[in-house]
Every structure is written in C-alpha cells, then in structure tokens.
Amino acid sequence: MKLIMAVVQDQDSNRLMSALVDNNFRSTKLATTGGFLKSGNTTFMIGVEDVRVNKCLQIIRDNCKSRDQLMAPISPMGGNADSYIPYPVEVSVGGATVFVLPIDQFHQF
Amino acid sequence: MKLIMAVVQDQDSNRLMSALVDNNFRSTKLATTGGFLKSGNTTFMIGVEDVRVNKCLQIIRDNCKSRDQLMAPISPMGGNADSYIPYPVEVSVGGATVFVLPIDQFHQF
Amino acid sequence: MKLIMAVVQDQDSNRLMSALVDNNFRSTKLATTGGFLKSGNTTFMIGVEDVRVNKCLQIIRDNCKSRDQLMAPISPMGGNADSYIPYPVEVSVGGATVFVLPIDQFHQF
C-alpha cells in the first residue's frame, strides 16, 4: 500500500473525486488554505494498493493538470480604464502537487 | 517514531481524543470532508514511539471500530408513508482507516 | 525529496509562511484543530529537496520555537479579585512538532 497526498485546485476537486470513485479508489479530503497552488486548494489523501499507484497518478494528472484557459475580459468596476484589457486572455489554471508515501501498516477497523 | 494518520467518523472523534490523552498520546486533528467513510469524518495525526504503535492502534480500534447500531424509526415528515419503516433498523456506524507511516526525523522546537 | 509536516501555533503561522516563501520553499496549510499544542494550530505540508531539509527545519525553529512571553495583567471582569494577578506574568507561547517523512515519488502535473 501507498498513501498518496495530492494537493489540487478547488475547481478540479469535484471532478477528481468523481473519477476516483468511478475507479474504486478510496480517498478523504483535507481542508487546505493556499500554498503550493495559487488559488484555493484541497488535499486528497488516497490509500492505494502498490499495483494501482500508476493508475491513480494518471487519474490525478488527467483531471488536474495545469493548462491554459481563455478568460473573458472583465469590465473594470468604477473605472481605471488604463488597465482594462478588452480581449480574452490566456491564464494558467489547475495543477497538482503529488506525494507518494510509503506506509508501514494499513488497517481498517 | 511513527506517524499514524487515522480517519475516523465525527461521532467517535471526541471519545478517541479523550482516550488518546488518557494514554499520553499526543495528536492533532485535521478537518476533513467525506471520503473513506460515509458521513463527516476527522483525521487524527498521532506521533507515536515505535514500541507504543500497537497500543495506539488498539485504542483507535476500541473507540472507532465499525459496529451495528439500532436506529429508532423516524416519522416521515410530510408523508410518503410508503417508505416509512415503523420499527428500529440496524445501521452500521463508526469505522476507521489507519495508515502507519515511517518517519525520517522527529523534532519538537 | 522529503515531505515535512509541521504543526505550529496559529500566532506563528503567518510569519512562518512568509519565511518559507522568502526562501523558496513551497508549502500548503492544513486546517487543524487543537492537539499537539495548546491553542489553535496550523499544519504545514512542505515538499523539500533532501539537501534543503536542514535549512527548512532551521526556518521552522527560528519562527516557531517555544519561548516565554510577558503577558500584561487582565482586569477580572465582574470581580473575583482573589484570583487577580496585578503584575505581568510569563507564559510559554509557540512551539512546533515536526515530522520529516520519506517519499517514494514526487510529481507536479
């Protein structure tokens, strides 16, 4: 068994949880605040049999990997038209920081 | 030293904390949301000397293990009498998912 | 790589976060509730290259170590003058409990 700790962005959290459940991975979520990733994030703790570690990593990458996204321009509230960008901009979203930890014992009571 | 990560149900959390304190185990609780166990849960991080790991696991099992509980029937609000079960039913409560992690270094500052 | 889990008091949390950022350590904070340390606390998860573990531990110790602090006397609300101590008292604040965990794999997606 391994314990996978994965820090992912909040916006990818529900999709990752669904994908883990669909693939019979059991996880728990820890409430986390800022840090590795820019906006709000969530840490998943996932107990994984050794032979399924790669599958789990693939699911995390597929659902959370850093990618560019077009963001519609937002009208500046109350002015400062100087800094207004009147066309969509590409921003980087998502991303995951993943630790695979060895474990000495695993128990379910 | 080992680091024990134990995910337990909220309803067993206070009792486990008391039992750990009574036995001189030092722990901290992480706020967790759903996952390994059906209802709300809490993750305990417990730093344990190697010779006391079994004692700690026994305390977790004694206070959190999955067990059946009789639940009194609840009158259906606003009807749907079809699904009303007018006698106590047995439900499974509790349960713990426990990881014992090796550690390289332990410090208290 | 190592994963450092550090439980520190809330009052030292912001200062530690700044010091970690200044030194290019990447961390995430877990919301924690009581336990190892008396008042509210925060758990930092920090991914650290092996050669920088000592530097990281030094930063945690410098910003969080247990120390005595003079506390101004507080006038008792609504009386009980018997227990009122009319001079500053020394109280112990801070402190950190730190686990350095080995990791099998580290990924950023």
Ligand code: NI
């Ligand atoms: Ni294994």
Ligand code: NI
């Ligand atoms: Ni040890």
Ligand code: NI
């Ligand atoms: Ni390493």
